[in-house]
Amino acid sequence: MKYLLPVVLSLVCSATVVAASTSDFVVCKSTYALCTTAKCAPVAGKKDLVSCHCDVKTGYSASQQPCQGLKKIGGEISVYSRYYPVRSYAVCTNKRPWAWCLDKPCLVDRQNPSKATCTCSLVKNLGDYVIVTDKKSASTCTTGIISSATVEQITQITDFLKTTQELPPDPIKVLK
Numbered sequence: 001m002k003y004l005l006p007v008v009l010s011l012v013c014s015a016t017v018v019a020a021s022t023s024d025f026v027v028c029k030s031t032y033a034l035c036t037t038a039k040c041a042p043v044a045g046k047k048d049l050v051s052c053h054c055d056v057k058t059g060y061s062a063s064q065q066p067c068q069g070l071k072k073i074g075g076e077i078s079v080y081s082r083y084y085p086v087r088s089y090a091v092c093t094n095k096r097p098w099a100w101c102l103d104k105p106c107l108v109d110r111q112n113p114s115k116a117t118c119t120c121s122l123v124k125n126l127g128d129y130v131i132v133t134d135k136k137s138a139s140t141c142t143t144g145i146i147s148s149a150t151v152e153q154i155t156q157i158t159d160f161l162k163t164t165q166e167l168p169p170d171p172i173k174v175l176k
Helices: 005-013 151-161
Strands: 028-042 047-061 071-073 076-084 088-092 098-100 104-109 115-121 130-133 173-175
Touching: 005 028, 028 115, 047 076, 076 115, 098 173, 130 151
Parallel strands: 028 076, 088 173
Antiparallel strands: 028 047, 047 115, 071 076, 076 104, 088 130, 098 115, 104 115
C-alpha cells in the first residue's frame, strides 16, 4: 500500500473543486466509496491533502466522472468516491477547512473490504458548507476535518438527481 500512495497522491494533486451545472453529473450502478460522513486526517508532507475513512458501497451513485468500479493496482484494490443522496445536513458558515472527496481515488481496506481510505483535497473559504448529520450540536461545525461540500454543490447534485429515475433524492432536512 505504501508504494501506491504516490500514485494515488498524483491523481489527487491535479484535482480542484469547481462549481458544476446539473448536466455535469452522471448516475451509474457500481461499487464506490461513500465519504459523505467521513472523518479525515492530514497527509504527512502534503498540506493540501487529507486521508478520509469512507464506506464501500455497491449500487447507484452520482459523480462528475463515469463509473469505474473496483480496479486492481498491484496488490491493492482501488475505487473512486461518489455521491449518494443525503437526508439531512447542518450548514456551517465558518472558515474551517474541510475535505472535498467527490471523484477522489481510494484504496479498499484488505482486512475490511467494507471500508476504504480516500485521498481528498483539503479546502476552505469556498462559502457555506454542509456537514451531513441527523442532529446539529455546538461542535458540528468546529470539530475535526470532515468530508463535505458547499451548499451550492449539494444543491446542484440534488437538482440533477431530481431528473433521474435511478437515484431520486429524498427531501433534505436542513438543520439549524
